[in-house]
Amino acid sequence: MADSGAWNQVRHYARAVWAENIKEWKLELTYPADFARSLIDPVVYLLPYLLYGVALVGGRTSANLERLVGTSDIVSFVTLGYVFIGFMNMALWAMGFSLRKEQMYGTLESVFAAPVPRWVFTMGMSMHSILHQFLMIASQIIFITLLFSIRINPLGLLPSLAAVGVMLLSLYGIGMIMASTTLIFKQGWLISEALGSILMVLTPIAYPLAVLPLLMQKAALAVPTTYGILAARHFLLGEAMPFTVGDAFLRLAVLSVVWVVAGLVIFAVIDRWTRRSGTLSHY
Amino acid sequence: MTEPGSTLEPAGREDAAALECRDVVKTFKRGRRLRRKTMKAVDGASFSIRKGELFGLLGPNGAGKTTLVRCIATLLIPDAGSIRILGRDVFKDSLWCRQRIGLLTSGERTLYWKLSARANLNFFAALYGLSGKERDKRIDYLVELLGLKEVENERLERYSSGMKQKVSVARAILHDPDLILLDEPSLGLDPQFARFIRQFIREELNQRLGKTILITTHYMDEADELCNRIAFISRGKIVDVKSPAAYKRDIPHTEVLEIRVQGQPDTRPVETLPGVERASAEFKDGVTTVKLVLPRAETALADAIELLRTGSKILGVDVKQPTLEDVFLYVTGTSLGADTTEKPDEAGGRPGADGH
Numbered sequence: 270m271a272d273s274g275a276w277n278q279v280r281h282y283a284r285a286v287w288a289e290n291i292k293e294w295k296l297e298l299t300y301p302a303d304f305a306r307s308l309i310d311p312v313v314y315l316l317p318y319l320l321y322g323v324a325l326v327g328g329r330t331s332a333n334l335e336r337l338v339g340t341s342d343i344v345s346f347v348t349l350g351y352v353f354i355g356f357m358n359m360a361l362w363a364m365g366f367s368l369r370k371e372q373m374y375g376t377l378e379s380v381f382a383a384p385v386p387r388w389v390f391t392m393g394m395s396m397h398s399i400l401h402q403f404l405m406i407a408s409q410i411i412f413i414t415l416l417f418s419i420r421i422n423p424l425g426l427l428p429s430l431a432a433v434g435v436m437l438l439s440l441y442g443i444g445m446i447m448a449s450t451t452l453i454f455k456q457g458w459l460i461s462e463a464l465g466s467i468l469m470v471l472t473p474i475a476y477p478l479a480v481l482p483l484l485m486q487k488a489a490l491a492v493p494t495t496y497g498i499l500a501a502r503h504f505l506l507g508e509a510m511p512f513t514v515g516d517a518f519l520r521l522a523v524l525s526v527v528w529v530v531a532g533l534v535i536f537a538v539i540d541r542w543t544r545r546s547g548t549l550s551h552y
Numbered sequence: 553m554t555e556p557g558s559t560l561e562p563a564g565r566e567d568a569a570a571l572e573c574r575d576v577v578k579t580f581k582r583g584r585r586l587r588r589k590t591m592k593a594v595d596g597a598s599f600s601i602r603k604g605e606l607f608g609l610l611g612p613n614g615a616g617k618t619t620l621v622r623c624i625a626t627l628l629i630p631d632a633g634s635i636r637i638l639g640r641d642v643f644k645d646s647l648w649c650r651q652r653i654g655l656l657t658s659g660e661r662t663l664y665w666k667l668s669a670r671a672n673l674n675f676f677a678a679l680y681g682l683s684g685k686e687r688d689k690r691i692d693y694l695v696e697l698l699g700l701k702e703v704e705n706e707r708l709e710r711y712s713s714g715m716k717q718k719v720s721v722a723r724a725i726l727h728d729p730d731l732i733l734l735d736e737p738s739l740g741l742d743p744q745f746a747r748f749i750r751q752f753i754r755e756e757l758n759q760r761l762g763k764t765i766l767i768t769t770h771y772m773d774e775a776d777e778l779c780n781r782i783a784f785i786s787r788g789k790i791v792d793v794k795s796p797a798a799y800k801r802d803i804p805h806t807e808v809l810e811i812r813v814q815g816q817p818d819t820r821p822v823e824t825l826p827g828v829e830r831a832s833a834e835f836k837d838g839v840t841t842v843k844l845v846l847p848r849a850e851t852a853l854a855d856a857i858e859l860l861r862t863g864s865k866i867l868g869v870d871v872k873q874p875t876l877e878d879v880f881l882y883v884t885g886t887s888l889g890a891d892t893t894e895k896p897d898e899a900g901g902r903p904g905a906d907g908h
Contacts, residue, residue, distance in 0.1 A: 281681040288678030292664070292671070299666040299707075375661025379723070382625050383679035384650035544629045547580050547593075547619075 289393020365447025425504030436497030442528030568639030714745025
């Protein structure tokens with residue numbers, strides 16, 4: 270009986286996560302022009318970096334890049350870095366600001382009055398953001414492949430997705446923190462922007478980890494996107510990592526636990542604070 | 553309809569009250585650190601509602617009705633006191649209690665306007681654990697019942713306020729809750745929709761389905777027409793709880809002298825005339841309505857007119873039997889039409905207050 274109860278609860282929460290995801294898609298698709306822009310923008314942002322890189326090295330291969338990371342193809346290197354860092358933007362912006370959106374719609378209280386824990390709701394938002402991000406990645410890869418052709422090891426797809434999957438757990442934790450901060454700070458986007466800029470610099474997206482100053486290299490090791498992107502490029506391009514694959518997964522797993530626990534705790538504390546102060550529906 | 557989640561945990565106590573509030577206190581702090589002020593929105597509210605009862609919280613704007621409803625719905629955490637639904641504490645068993653509450657918050661923007669009625673209901677059904685055929689059947693039933701069939705697939709942004717409110721009602725009762733909280737359900741609706749909503753609450757939800765309902769309102773007619781019992785709430789305190797008939801019996805040998813005057817004259821001398829037990833003055837659309845509750849209206853009639861006509865034009869005089877609104881004035885000393893919300897410069901506003 271208890272098992273059946275627990276199973277019913279799991280199904281209830283899973284359906285709530287899916288419903289939140291579907292609802293977000295429906296809302297998003299009511300603005301088709303915005304949706305189309307969200308698929309084109311990432312390509313437009315990526316192109317200048319690629320062209321700049323190609324112009325600097327005088328072609329798409331760089332001997333210096335090969336010396337540093339074991340792969341010479343600068344286009345594939347930068348493209349994959351940018352593709353996967355999109356997940357960080359998803360956590361900081363899309364997921365972080367979805368509660369703010371609910372506040373502006375006026376629906377946050379209706380949703381929070383429902384018999385599901387808050388993490389179920391944020392998980393649904395996160396699912397929508399991840400699926401959206403995969404569409405953006407597909408759009409980026411199709412365009413860049415058509416323009417430059419990307420050479421990746423197809424056998425590396427599954428392990429790289431596994432690394433990205435563990436990275437997404439960490440980003441879920443970061444997204445929870447961002448979502449909760451937007452409940453109390455009216456200008457929460459300032460925090461997102463500051464944190465986003467710091468993480469963008471620390472994560473070796475368009476450059477190898479080795480070119481960062483030593484102190485920044487140390488700091489980069491506390492950032493989940495560093496491991497996610499390095500591991501993904503390792504499997505797809507053969508990029509050399511300053512640690513073993515096992516180490517990368519282990520560190521990513523530890524960071525995921527830390528960020529998810531921090532996200533849940535901070536969210537719970539802020540949720541309680543807003544219910545005490547009566548500011549839940551304020552925006 | 554089988555209620556989802558009901559097999560997960562034992563039900564609440566059979567003999568327990570549907571809702572029991574004990575000494576609930578909710579204060580808000582507002583303003584900057586050095587000028588921070590504390591304001592009591594709910595001040596020791598205690599009452600209980602029996603199963604199947606239609607119970608009203610009647611009070612003016614800013615009385616604390618919405619704050620109290622938000623506490624019951626777990627959207628606010630009180631500073632003190634306890635709230636129990638079917639014997640279970642709403643903060644210790646919040647998920648269990650939320651499953652048993654149907655909440656209709658005041659204001660239009662409680663649904664996704666870019667989605668259709670059906671899409672909104674599908675989404676909330678999933679949050680409340682409904683799925684598949686059970687969900688579709690329930691939504692079909694509610695859409696039919698509330699007259700939304702023709703427009704169920706149109707976006708809410710194209711609906712009138714009344715139609716949106718019907719969808720909000722459908723959302724509140726979608727999961728067949730035991731306790732329905734309706735916060736100002738007819739606020740801002742045209743008379744036709746307001747009448748429909750009231751009739752639906754009384755005849756369908758309460759009389760036919762036997763639901764326990766807590767309704768907040770500052771419309772005296774609404775409370776009088778709908779409720780089995782009414783709690784008068786004023787400045788965060790529950791002043792009294794009785795049936796509408798019992799309230800009216802409280803002041804049987806009383807009359808209400810109502811004088812309408814152009815402009816905004818000083819009404820204080822009238823309010824202190826001999827024999828006047830309660831008085832109020834409301835200014836609206838250039839006209840001040842003075843109400844005096846007293847044993848016999850004619851004893852103060854001449855003096856009141858004399859005092860008010862100085863510098864103002866008397867527009868009308870009426871002597872009435874007391875209504876529930878007059879009883880409210882008599883019991884609380886505050887008119888239902890008054891706005892008792894503390895202004896930001898007084899105490900930094902009243903979050904959760906009516907009209908907020």
